Amino acid sequence: MGKVWLVTGASRGLGREITRAALDAGQTVVATARSAEAVRDAFVDDPDRLHVLALDVTDAEAARAVVAEALERFGAIDVLVNNAGYAELGFFETFTDAAVRRQFEVNLFGAMSVARAVVPHMRGRRSGLIVTISSVSGVVSNGGGSVYSASKFALEGWMEGFAQELAPLGVRSLLVEPGMLRTEFMDGKSASFGGIQISDYAEAVAQHRAFVDQANGAQPGDPKALAARIV
Numbered sequence: 378m379g380k381v382w383l384v385t386g387a388s389r390g391l392g393r394e395i396t397r398a399a400l401d402a403g404q405t406v407v408a409t410a411r412s413a414e415a416v417r418d419a420f421v422d423d424p425d426r427l428h429v430l431a432l433d434v435t436d437a438e439a440a441r442a443v444v445a446e447a448l449e450r451f452g453a454i455d456v457l458v459n460n461a462g463y464a465e466l467g468f469f470e471t472f473t474d475a476a477v478r479r480q481f482e483v484n485l486f487g488a489m490s491v492a493r494a495v496v497p498h499m500r501g502r503r504s505g506l507i508v509t510i511s512s513v514s515g516v517v518s519n520g521g522g523s524v525y526s527a528s529k530f531a532l533e534g535w536m537e538g539f540a541q542e543l544a545p546l547g548v549r550s551l552l553v554e555p556g557m558l559r560t561e562f563m564d565g566k567s568a569s570f571g572g573i574q575i576s577d578y579a580e581a582v583a584q585h586r587a588f589v590d591q592a593n594g595a596q597p598g599d600p601k602a603l604a605a606r607i608v
């Protein structure tokens with residue numbers, strides 16, 4: 378059965394690849410997205426090691442229910458991958474308040490809700506790993522992406538501090554800051570960037586590995602850096 382993973386946004390893109398990498402490494406995955414059907418379509422059915430559940434991360438009650446069901450089914454959650462997220466781009470003035478809040482609801486509050494549901498269990502066992510999929514936009518902000526960046530800066534600010542609270546409890550944290558990956562993100566407009574592909578990220582996450590892409594001479598925090606760091 379390996380370790381038990383809980384992945385949000387597992388139906389496509391990076392979440393799907395991370396789920397795949399974990400399954401390939403012999404782990405068990407509770408794979409979630411708003412559309413459970415889309416998650417089911419993405420993987421070969423394996424009731425022993427793959428459990429698919431619908432989860433909209435903006436629904437804190439649903440997050441608690443998913444965690445409870447995962448624990449009932451597999452007895453543990455060793456790794457949480459807070460991956461679900463999206464970017465709406467555009468000149469700030471064109472955003473309604475509701476559109477700004479929506480991005481925070483998913484990218485920040487959603488991640489918080491799932492973590493809040495999982496952490497008591499990890500604290501109780503004094504072990505666990507929380508992987509947070511942020512973005513290079515959580516390090517550097519650019520025109521046209523200010524709202525997305527604000528949500529990811531907030532995500533990183535929260536997670537960097539929360540990680541310090543978690544470490545003494547035996548819970549580790551990995552913050553992943555991808556550049557542009559070829560996924561359906563931004564309505565499919567995100568292109569491949571640099572030398573690191575989505576599968577490399579998935580592998581790094583599966584191995585809980587921190588890395589920085591040095592191919593571009595990049596350093597952590599550089600907009601060109603494709604990075605995952607332990608916080």
Ligand code: NJP
Binds near residue numbers: 409568
């Ligand atoms: O995005 P995409 P990526 N509750 O659109 C799900 C970050 N990132 O894999 O719910 C729960 O292919 C959705 O499924 P569904 C990015 O910010 C990416 O590229 O059924 N799930 C799907 O499975 C994000 O944090 C790039 O619609 C929700 C998945 O999330 C992460 O990488 C660059 C949901 C999204 O798949 C994954 O993005 C970067 C909700 N409310 C950071 N809303 C990049 N691709 O270039 C959506 O810097 N989902």
